[in-house]
Amino acid sequence: MNASGHHLETIRAALRPHGLFLRGVVNFADGEAAPTLSNSRPAASVVLIGNIGSSLWPAFSRWRRSRADAGGPDPLDTWSKDVIGPIAAMAGATAWFPSDPPWQPFQQWAMRAEGLKASPLGILIHPVYGLWHGYRGALGFAVPAVTEPVAQPVEHPCDACRDRPCLTTCPAAAVRADAFDVPACRSHLRTPQGQGGCLRGGCLARAACPVGAAYRYGDDQLRFHMAALSL
Ligand code: B12
Ligand code: SF4
Ligand code: SF4
Incomplete structure (x- = not known):
């Protein structure tokens, strides 16, 4: 699967029941430093996935209650992989997670995809969601994704x-x-x-x-x- 507008809609629909959102898209120019896909080729685009406010909390809490170990030592990271891993496989994408070293530059990607800037706390501030949002994963594709019609906030x-x-x-x-x-x-x-x-x-x-x-x-x-x- 590629990352056309149609497929982004499929990804968006698959994320919805988990309280996760497609937060934006970064396309890399030829020759620009880009993350490496699982087939060892550079990614042409990255699709960012995250939470808005406490959107993920109900689904994550249900998942924890269903697990004998309540999700183990890093439950949110494990849940993110449980949810996003299969969506990446369905989309033919490479998945990255913010908690996995070597750390991928999630915040730099978000600055490009959503036009956000850092607050004094180091966390990126969104004009609507403020400091109450985060990133749970990213999908890398070999072809450029359709650029999302994300409003690029001009005001920090x-x-x-x-x-x-x-x-x-x-x-x-x-x-x-x-x-x-x-x-x-x-x-x-x-x-x-x-x-x-x-x-x-x-x-x-x-x-x-x-x-x-x-x-x-x-x-x-x-x-x-x-x-x-x-x-
Ligand atoms: C290491 C890390 C930390 C370290 C920061 C150490 C340091 N001085 O850099 C510690 C453990 C302190 C930390 C804390 C928190 N973090 Co943190 N952290 C990360 C992590 C895993 C790696 C950052 C990194 O170095 N990336 C590598 C470089 C190459 O990528 P980058 O995009 O260019 O990096 C940017 C950051 O380093 C940022 N930065 C620089 N200094 C600091 C300091 C802090 C505290 C933060 C948050 C960011 C930050 O500026 C860089 C330039 O853009 C990221 C996930 C990720 N993979 O990015 C989350 C991440 C940055 N953290 C996040 C959050 C939410 C927090 C906390 C608020 C968690 C909480 N308690 O709720 C706290 C901050 C508040 C507090 N009181 O501590 C979110 C930010 C979301 C957003 N809206 O921007 C991220 C993206 C994780 C996620 N799943 O969404 N974090
Ligand atoms: S908008 Fe929020 S994060 Fe930014 S300076 Fe004011 S209080 Fe701090
Ligand atoms: S958690 Fe926030 S308010 Fe508390 S000491 Fe750390 S930076 Fe300061």
Whole structure:
């Protein structure tokens, strides 16, 4: 199968029951650095797959309840492979996952596919979904995919954000305009305040962002993502 508009619709339909979305398409020019397909040839296009708000949480939670081991040590990564792997096989595509080293540049792909830019937290901010979205996989094709009619946002929400609450809310001052201080964040998360605060209720700086508040993850999902961080 190739990545024509018709086939993108088939992929979109296969993702829907799992609360996953086709987030965008990147086409690589001839000679441009591109990821390598399973047949060792360079990909001509990458189709990005992800969640919008907590869209994946109901399907993922059902899947976990159906498993004796609740999905094992990295359940979201395992679920993503369980769901996206067969869709890749059906589409004749190579699948990549954000958690698999060597890390594929998911955020660079998303910047191209969706016109997004990074927030001070390092996470890409979307003008509608804010910081409440992520990427669960990507499909690589040997032929260019039909370019999605994704609106290319020209405005980066952080440029218009006067108060920048994400920069002042972090108790560890880990979120700065120029860089995200991972060790400072991790040290705080190991303290009793961090355990009772961010680790239990989610990153305070992320929650302080006013953009896309309607897409904020639920408490269970926030706790799950924080618990997945290795301290
Ligand atoms: C390593 C990693 C981390 C490290 C960051 C270490 C560092 N300083 O780079 C740690 C473990 C700290 C981390 C944390 C988080 N991460 Co992270 N992380 C990754 C991972 C696996 C690889 C990034 C990378 O190096 N890629 C390789 C380079 C070549 O690709 P790239 O696209 O050019 O890389 C960009 C990133 O490195 C980014 N970047 C640079 N510094 C930082 C720092 C942070 C914290 C982040 C998130 C990104 C980031 O800028 C690069 C240029 O575009 C990606 C998945 C992936 N494969 O990209 C997820 C990813 C970037 N993480 C993600 C998320 C959501 C988080 C968390 C919010 C998770 C959570 N708790 O909910 C937290 C951040 C908040 C917090 N309080 O910690 C999402 C971002 C989605 C988005 N909307 O953009 C990704 C894409 C995973 C996914 N499945 O969607 N992460
Ligand atoms: S609070 Fe403002 S600066 Fe921070 S991520 Fe949200 S929009 Fe960007
Ligand atoms: S998780 Fe807590 S300590 Fe880490 S960046 Fe977010 S607010 Fe700061």
